Amino acid sequence: MSKSSRQPSHRLDSIVTTHPLEWLQAIIASINDGILVIDSAGIVRMVNPEYTKITGVRPDEIIGRPLLDVRPGAQLVSVLQDGHSRSGVFRSEGGVEYVVDMAPIVIDGKVVGAVSISKAMTEVHALYQQLKKHKEKVDILEKTIGSMAKARYTFEDIIGKEGGLRTTVTMARKAAETDLPVLITGESGTGKELFAQAIHNKSTRANGPFVPVNCSAIPNELLESELFGYEEGAFTAAKRGGKVGLFELADHGTIFLDEIGDLSYHLQAKLLRVLQEKTVRRVGGTQERTVNLRIIAATNKNLDQLIRKSRFREDLYYRLSVVNLHIPPLRERKEDLLPLIYFFLGNSTVESGKPCYSISEEAINVLQSYDWPGNVRELKNAIEYATCMANDWTITVEDLPGTVPRTPKMTKKPSSTLKAKIRELELETIRATIEKYGNSTEAKKRAAQELGISLATLYNKMNNSPKS
Ligand SMILES: Nc1ncnc2c1ncn2[C@@H]1O[C@H](COP(=O)(O)OP(=O)(O)OP(=O)(O)O)[C@@H](O)[C@H]1O
Ligand SMILES: [Mg+2]
CATH class of the missing domain: 1.10.10 (Arc Repressor Mutant, subunit A)
Incomplete structure (x- = not known):
C-alpha cells in the first residue's frame, strides 16, 4: 500500500486509540438509521437507539441473545451463511413499516458477523411522496413541451406545381436530408413556417422537438432569458431553481427562429456564438452547456437592406443562410392558385361536414384576378369564408369575401x-x-x-x- 493511501487510516487510528469502543459506539448511536450487529454465532452484539425507536426492541431485551430467539425468521442470520448483502427488504412490525439493508462483516476474508441497517418507512415514504410529486411535475412539463414542440406539417401538405413552388419544394426536401442551417425568406403568409415544419419532419431530427420562437413577439430584454434560460438569482424576477432556455429545450431537435430580422444586435452576437460553439450559457450562469440543434430561421424582411443599414450582422447572415429558401409571393406563381383553391376546398369539405364543394368559373376568375397581398394565408381564409357562406355545393362570386375585388373578367368567355x-x-x-x-x-x-x-x-x- 502506498504511503498516501495509508495516511487517512493512521489519522483515524490516532483519534480512535484513546477509547476505540466508545468512539465506535458513539458513532453508531449517532446514526439516523437503525443499526443491529450480530457476531458469527448469530448473537446480537450491538443495537443503536434508532433501532429501538423503529422496532420497539430495547437493548436489554436483545443484546447477548441469539437474534433468532428474539426475532424469529430474521434474515440477517442467512447473511452470515451465504456472505451476500441484501437491500430494500421490507418489514412491518407493530404497525411500523421499515426497509432493511443487510451486509456481512468481513475481516481477513472471513465472515465474522453481520449488520442490518433499518430505515423507517415514514422517512422513506416522505421521500417517496416528494419524489412522486416532482415526477408528476416533470411529466406535466414534458407533456406541455411535447405538445408545444411538435411540428404538424409535412411535405405532403405543401401544394406546389411546376412553374410554381415545385422547385422550392424540391430544394427544401434536399435541405431536409442535411443538418445545415436554413434561412427561409418570403412575404407574410407564403408558408415559411409550413416549410420549416416539413423540413424538420423529414430530417433525422423528426423525433426530436420542434421549438418555434417568434423573435418579434417577445420583447428583446425578455427574449434573451427565454432563449438562453437563466440561473436562480440571475435577476430580481428570476424564478427559484432558474429556467431552462428554448435552445436547451430544442436539444436534439430544431429551433425555428421566426422573424429573425427583428432580433436585436446584442442577441444576434449571442446567436452567432451558439452557431459557432454549439454551447449556451444561461443568464447569470458560468457553465457552458452543449446543445445539439438545427437552426431554421425565417423572415419577411429584406435582410440585405438591414445589413446595409448595419441592423443585421453580415457574419450571422452567412451562418444562417447556408441554404436559402425563397418562397415567392402567390401573385408570382399563378400556377399554384387553382391547385391551392381545390386543396382548401377539399379541407373545408372535411371540416364543414358538407358533402363536397364546387366553384363557379366566375368565382375562379375573380380569385385569379386578385393579387393576394396576404398570400396563401389570405386565400385559405377566403375559401373557408366562402364555404361557410355558400348556400349549396357551388361557391359563387357572391360567397367570396368583400376584400376580394369583383372584376370585369367575370363575364363568361365562350x-x-x-x-x-x-x-x-x-x-x-x-x-x-x-x-x-x-x-x-x-x-x-x-x-x-x-x-x-x-x-x-x-x-x-x-x-x-x-x-x-
Ligand atoms: N404551398 C402551400 N400549400 C398548402 N398550404 C399552404 C401553402 N403555403 C402556405 N400554406 C398555408 O397558409 C397558411 C400560412 O402559412 P405560414 O404560417 O407557414 O406562413 P408564413 O410565411 O409563416 O407567414 P408569416 O410571415 O405571416 O408568419 C398556413 O395555414 C399554411 O398551412
Ligand atoms: Mg410564420
Missing part, C-alpha cells in the same frame, strides 16, 4: 375548343339534373343514376368543372 364545348355541355346537363332532384346526397345519387354514372364520377366531374 369556349372555343370542341373538348371545352363538350365539357360545358356535360356540366350543364349535370347541373340541370341535380336541380331537378335537389341538393341532398340522396338526390345526387338519383341524379347520377339518371345520368348513368356513379356518384363518385358525378362529384368528380363537378369538382373538376372549372379546369376547362
